[in-house]
Amino acid sequence: MPLEAVASVDETGTDKEFLYTLNFGPQHPATHTTLRLILTLDGETIVKAQPDIGFLHSGFEKLGEDLDFNQYVTIVDRMNYISPVANEIAWHHTIEKLMGLEITPRCKYIRTILAELARISDHLLCVGAVALDLGGLTAFLYAFNERERIYDILENASGQRFHPSYTRVGGLLNDVNDLFVNQVRAFVKSFPKAHGDVCRLLNKNKIFIDRTEGVGTLTREEAINRSCTGPVARASGVARDLRKDEPYLAYPELQSSFKIVCSNGGDCLARYLVRMGEMLESANIIAAAIENLPSGPVNIGTDSKVVIPDKSATYRSIEGLIQHFELFMWNRRFETPVNEVYGANETANGELGFYVVSDGSAKAWRARTRPPSFIHFALFPHLIEGHQISDVPAVLGSLNIIAAELDR
Amino acid sequence: MSIEHANAIDAKFGVGSATATEFRDNKRLTVPVEKIYGILAFLQLQRGFDMLCDLAGIDYLGYADATDRYGIVYSLTNTTTGERLFVKTFVNDPDPEVPSVVDLWEGANWMERELYDMFGVKFQGHPDLRRILLPDEFTSHPLRKDYPMRGYGERHNFPTVTRAES
Numbered sequence: 001m002p003l004e005a006v007a008s009v010d011e012t013g014t015d016k017e018f019l020y021t022l023n024f025g026p027q028h029p030a031t032h033t034t035l036r037l038i039l040t041l042d043g044e045t046i047v048k049a050q051p052d053i054g055f056l057h058s059g060f061e062k063l064g065e066d067l068d069f070n071q072y073v074t075i076v077d078r079m080n081y082i083s084p085v086a087n088e089i090a091w092h093h094t095i096e097k098l099m100g101l102e103i104t105p106r107c108k109y110i111r112t113i114l115a116e117l118a119r120i121s122d123h124l125l126c127v128g129a130v131a132l133d134l135g136g137l138t139a140f141l142y143a144f145n146e147r148e149r150i151y152d153i154l155e156n157a158s159g160q161r162f163h164p165s166y167t168r169v170g171g172l173l174n175d176v177n178d179l180f181v182n183q184v185r186a187f188v189k190s191f192p193k194a195h196g197d198v199c200r201l202l203n204k205n206k207i208f209i210d211r212t213e214g215v216g217t218l219t220r221e222e223a224i225n226r227s228c229t230g231p232v233a234r235a236s237g238v239a240r241d242l243r244k245d246e247p248y249l250a251y252p253e254l255q256s257s258f259k260i261v262c263s264n265g266g267d268c269l270a271r272y273l274v275r276m277g278e279m280l281e282s283a284n285i286i287a288a289a290i291e292n293l294p295s296g297p298v299n300i301g302t303d304s305k306v307v308i309p310d311k312s313a314t315y316r317s318i319e320g321l322i323q324h325f326e327l328f329m330w331n332r333r334f335e336t337p338v339n340e341v342y343g344a345n346e347t348a349n350g351e352l353g354f355y356v357v358s359d360g361s362a363k364a365w366r367a368r369t370r371p372p373s374f375i376h377f378a379l380f381p382h383l384i385e386g387h388q389i390s391d392v393p394a395v396l397g398s399l400n401i402i403a404a405e406l407d408r
Numbered sequence: 409m410s411i412e413h414a415n416a417i418d419a420k421f422g423v424g425s426a427t428a429t430e431f432r433d434n435k436r437l438t439v440p441v442e443k444i445y446g447i448l449a450f451l452q453l454q455r456g457f458d459m460l461c462d463l464a465g466i467d468y469l470g471y472a473d474a475t476d477r478y479g480i481v482y483s484l485t486n487t488t489t490g491e492r493l494f495v496k497t498f499v500n501d502p503d504p505e506v507p508s509v510v511d512l513w514e515g516a517n518w519m520e521r522e523l524y525d526m527f528g529v530k531f532q533g534h535p536d537l538r539r540i541l542l543p544d545e546f547t548s549h550p551l552r553k554d555y556p557m558r559g560y561g562e563r564h565n566f567p568t569v570t571r572a573e574s
Contacts, residue, residue, distance in 0.1 A: 340431070
């Protein structure tokens with residue numbers, strides 16, 4: 001396989017034997033994740049880049065056909081492991097759409113807060129890692145300090161820091177406590193300061209700007225034609241955000257608290273600036289949501305036959321016990337319409353969608369994921385051609401490729 | 409809404425070219441595979457669906473009331489109005505083939521490669537139809553329903569390349 005790049009270069013002309021093939025990855029500090037690039041170089045200029053992916057392919061979509069809707073959430077967690085809770089929310093959003101369930105207002109708000117925290121967490125990693133690769137270690141440390149606080153919030157809510165597996169069909173694993181509210185309030189209050197620190201370190205940093213401005217430019221037409229979504233598309237001037245265009249969860253009620261952040265630049269700097277802007281908008285959403293957090297149950301009623309009853313109901317009432325067994329016996333579980341549905345959420349990287357085909361049982365017949373990282377990585381050869389080899393980390397970082405989601 | 413698109417397609421491609429259905433908020437069209445390329449080009453150029461959002465493959469082997477084996481769903485998006493449309497077509501064994509839409513949407517390139525990798529559906533006219541996630545030595549298409557959950561042991565039979573041979 002590594003010889004293929006050479007062979008395909010030869011087709012363009014036999015006089016190009018001076019070209020040099022460089023193998024970048026799969027284990028390279030600047031790729032951050034496990035992906036491989038075969039770069040054809042003319043001096044330090046990249047003539048051709050050929051991505052070779054699939055090192056982390058572990059059959060997630062096949063597993064989705066074998067696990068039920070509640071079990072598969074643990075696998076979905078591990079797709080974009082930088083913002084796992086956003087994947088869970090997108091997955092159960094699709095399942096609830098398939099089953100026609102309307103979740104409770106409290107659950108909507110908690111999920112919205114968590115989805116926005118996940119977005120901040122993802123953008124912080126992306127921004128921090130770009131800065132790190134371009135030589136700015138300090139911004140990375142400031143970014144990671146804030147990510148740690150988000151992990152603390154998730155740990156308190158779900159019991160797990162990294163892979164919370166917090167959502168369930170029709171609700172959440174458990175309700176949040178007062179500490180959660182205090183933690184989120186404290187985070188929203190202190191986050192703009194940390195955000196300002198990162199801004200002051202990078203926004204006018206000559207090295208950072210020289211290495212990102214005009215690098216990897218993507219025009220608006222290309223962004224649409226190449227299926228881009230999320231910050232990558234918005235940095236190229238596509239004013240599309242599912243939170244505004246197809247509001248879900250609590251976003252219809254929070255429309256006034258945030259704006260879509262766009263740029264016309266289309267380069268790595270624009271993508272960085274869009275991400276930085278989105279974080280402040282996310283903080284505004286969280287601030288509005290936590291102050292308007294409705295009271296009431298977090299799960300829909302157990303009479304809907306889809307919600308796992310809490311342990312006290314399981315152990316102390318016959319209905320709870322029956323319901324528990326109904327949901328955990330292999331031959332019972334959910335009843336779903338024999339149909340198929342596509343549901344999508346705006347996650348940090350872009351539109352994370354699931355196309356779920358159901359045959360009426362508790363398992364998906366097909367659980368197709370629309371992975372934003374996969375679609376954005378297809379852009380990479382187009383963006384990098386003609387640039388220097390030192391621009392590879394800048395472009396890779398600005399696309400925020402997460403290999404676990406890329407390969408699934 | 410999907411009826412309007414279906415009527416426009418019927419007017420151009422002949423009556424019965426598109427069947428419109430809806431479920432939740434998903435508007436869907438089912439079209440025959442012979443006309444899929446023309447209809448997708450028509451939807452892109454005349455009806456404003458400028459983005460191919462997703463390409464999903466489904467194996468209907470053993471699915472209740474299924475008459476065709478592979479379903480291919482093109483999720484189209486109109487980035488101006490935010491409208492979505494799901495165009496579905498079916499192909500069958502022994503030689504499942506669909507025309508490639510890479511010349512309409514560049515974004516289809518990797519999605520079609522993934523679908524070929526997972527289901528073995530060939531895309532005619534694709535510029536670079538190779539496996540993408542699985543290694544080239546892999547012989548099966550793992551998301552087909554007749555492929556077992558735990559595989560056929562391909563991983564253990566990959567050729568070992570020594571440093572001297574590489």
